[in-house]
Amino acid sequence: MSRPSSPALVAEAHRTRVQGDAMFRLLVETVRDYAIFMLDPDGNVTTWNAGAQRAKGYTANEIIGRHFSVFYPAEDIARGKCEYELAVARREGRFEDEGWRLRKDGSRFWANVVITAVFDPTGELVGFAKVTRDLTERKKTEEDRAARLAAEEANRAKDQFLAMLGHELRNPLAPIVTAIQLMRLRGDNMASRELHVIERQVRHMMRLVDDLLDVARIARGKVDLRRDRVDVRGAVIKAIETAMPQLEQRRHTLATDILAHELVVDIDEVRIAQVITNLVSNAAKYTEPGGHVGVSVREADGDAVIEVTDDGVGIDPALLPHVFELFVQGPQTAERGLGGLGLGLTLVRTLVELHGGSVEAHSAGIGKGSRFVVRLPISELPPQHESVGRTALRPAMRPRRVLLVDDNEDARVLLADVLASLGHEVVAVGTGDAALERVRTFTPDVAILDIGLPGMDGYELAAALRSALPDARPRIIALTGYGQPGDRTRSAKAGFHQHLVKPVDLRRLIDAIESHATLS
Numbered sequence: 001m002s003r004p005s006s007p008a009l010v011a012e013a014h015r016t017r018v019q020g021d022a023m024f025r026l027l028v029e030t031v032r033d034y035a036i037f038m039l040d041p042d043g044n045v046t047t048w049n050a051g052a053q054r055a056k057g058y059t060a061n062e063i064i065g066r067h068f069s070v071f072y073p074a075e076d077i078a079r080g081k082c083e084y085e086l087a088v089a090r091r092e093g094r095f096e097d098e099g100w101r102l103r104k105d106g107s108r109f110w111a112n113v114v115i116t117a118v119f120d121p122t123g124e125l126v127g128f129a130k131v132t133r134d135l136t137e138r139k140k141t142e143e144d145r146a147a148r149l150a151a152e153e154a155n156r157a158k159d160q161f162l163a164m165l166g167h168e169l170r171n172p173l174a175p176i177v178t179a180i181q182l183m184r185l186r187g188d189n190m191a192s193r194e195l196h197v198i199e200r201q202v203r204h205m206m207r208l209v210d211d212l213l214d215v216a217r218i219a220r221g222k223v224d225l226r227r228d229r230v231d232v233r234g235a236v237i238k239a240i241e242t243a244m245p246q247l248e249q250r251r252h253t254l255a256t257d258i259l260a261h262e263l264v265v266d267i268d269e270v271r272i273a274q275v276i277t278n279l280v281s282n283a284a285k286y287t288e289p290g291g292h293v294g295v296s297v298r299e300a301d302g303d304a305v306i307e308v309t310d311d312g313v314g315i316d317p318a319l320l321p322h323v324f325e326l327f328v329q330g331p332q333t334a335e336r337g338l339g340g341l342g343l344g345l346t347l348v349r350t351l352v353e354l355h356g357g358s359v360e361a362h363s364a365g366i367g368k369g370s371r372f373v374v375r376l377p378i379s380e381l382p383p384q385h386e387s388v389g390r391t392a393l394r395p396a397m398r399p400r401r402v403l404l405v406d407d408n409e410d411a412r413v414l415l416a417d418v419l420a421s422l423g424h425e426v427v428a429v430g431t432g433d434a435a436l437e438r439v440r441t442f443t444p445d446v447a448i449l450d451i452g453l454p455g456m457d458g459y460e461l462a463a464a465l466r467s468a469l470p471d472a473r474p475r476i477i478a479l480t481g482y483g484q485p486g487d488r489t490r491s492a493k494a495g496f497h498q499h500l501v502k503p504v505d506l507r508r509l510i511d512a513i514e515s516h517a518t519l520s
Helices: 007-030 050-056 074-078 081-092 136-185 192-219 232-249 269-285 344-354 409-421 432-438 458-468 485-493 506-514
Strands: 035-039 094-102 108-119 125-134 228-231 253-258 264-267 292-300 303-310 358-362 370-377 401-405 425-429 446-449 475-480 498-501
Touching (some): 074 081, 136 409, 228 232, 232 253, 232 264, 232 269, 232 292, 232 303, 269 344, 344 358, 344 370, 401 409, 401 432, 425 432, 446 458, 458 475, 475 485, 485 498, 498 506
Parallel strands (some): 253 292, 401 446
Antiparallel strands (some): 035 125, 108 125, 303 370, 358 370
8 A cells, every 4th residue: 555645745746747738848948940829629829939940930929829830831721731731630630741831921841840749647638749840942942952853864765865866967968978979089070169158058058967976065165175275377277177068158258367387276176266267167157248258367476366357247246245155146147148047256265265265256246257266275286286187088098898787878879879880899788787797608807786776786796796707806986976075985895996977078987997907
C-alpha cells in the first residue's frame, strides 16, 4: 500500500509544474525560427509567438481571434483547404503539408505546416497546435536547381538537334559540290556561267550551316583551335579568294594594301580566314552594287592589324555597340539578296578573342560606310610551315582499292566516279550489309563510310569490317554530315582513322586516301 503524499510534497509538485509550464510558454513565445501558435476548435488564433510575428508580419493584438484562413491564398480558401486540414488533424491527430502561405503585406512564402490536434483528458478537442516554418529559400534553391537541370537538358537537346540539322543540310549539299568538282575535273566548260552561280550559292549555304553549328559550339565552349605559327597574310589572301565571288557578283571594286614582308602570328589559320571572310562578305552585302571594299594588313604596337572597310550603308550609332551580339543585323534591303542569320559578327568576335586578339567596329553613321579592325598578337618565332596553295586534282600516284559506303545514291555515284577517274579501284554500296557481302571477294585498302547509314550505322560497320578483315587492316575514313566535336571524338573511339565532314573538299579526301599506310 502506497503512503499518502504530504501536503508539502503536493504543493511542491504543483509549483514545479507551474514553473515548467511557464518556462515552456516562454520558450514557445521567444522562438523566432518557427511560427508556433494555437487555434481553437473552429480555427481561430488563440496564441501567438515571436516566430509567428516574424514569419507572417502580424502582432499578437492584430491576429488573435481571427481565423487562420487569413494565411492562405484565395484559391486554397475557395477549395476548402483550411477545413480539410483541421478535419484530417482531428481525425488522425496530425496533419502536415507544404505550400504557399500569405504574410500580412500580401506577399507569399513557401511554408512547411504541421497541425496537431489537442485533446483534454476526457478526449474532448480543445484546439490545435500549429507550427509553420518558412522554407522560401529552400524552395528557391530547388527551383533554381530544377531550372538549371532543365536548361542543361535543353542544351543537350539543342546540341542533338543541331548535329542532326547539320547532317541533314550537309547530306544534300555533298553530291552538289562533288558534281561541280567533277565537272571542273573533266574540263566541262558547258554552261559555265550557270555552274558558277550554282557553286557560289552552294558555298554560301555551306557557310550558313557552318556558322550555325559554330555558334552552338562556341556558346558551349567546344571550339578547339588548331594553332600554328603562320604568315597571317596567307589567311587574309585565302579569305579574299573565298569572298571574291560575292564581290564580283555585286560589281564591287576591291582595294588591297597588304604588308610586303612576312607577319607571323600563332593562329588557327582556317578560323582566322573564316573571320576575315565574314568581314569581307559583310562589307559586300551591306554595300550597294558598284561600291568599294578595302582590305589592309599592317603591323602596329606588336600586333598584326587587319582592316576591312567599305563605303556601304554604314551602322546606326545606336546599333554600333551591339553589332557583335548574337542575331543582331544591319538594315536589310527588300530583296535581301544575300540573306544571313545575324551570326557572322558573333563568330568574328569570339574567334578573335579566343586567339588573344580584339576586334572593333567603326562607322560615322548611316550611309557613311564601315570599318572593322582585327588585332592579333605577333609571334616572335618563325612560321612552322609554309602555306600550301590550291592545286588541281591529279591522277593517283599509287592507286588504292577503295570501299565507299553511303546511302545517298547521288553522293555515292558521283564520288565513285571521281575516285575511279583518278585511277582508284572503287566498290560503292549503300548499306552496311552490302559492304560486308562485297568484302568477301574485295579487300579494300581504304574504307570510306557514312555514319548515318540505315540499319547498321557507320560505327557498327567499322567494327564489323575490322572483324571481317583482320589481316588487311584497311584505313577507315568517316565521311559524314555529323561534324561536332563529340562526333569526331566518337568516331576516333570507334576506330576511324580520319573524320571528314560533308561536303568535303575532294583534295582533302584524296590526300586521306593516298596517305594510306598499313596500320596495326
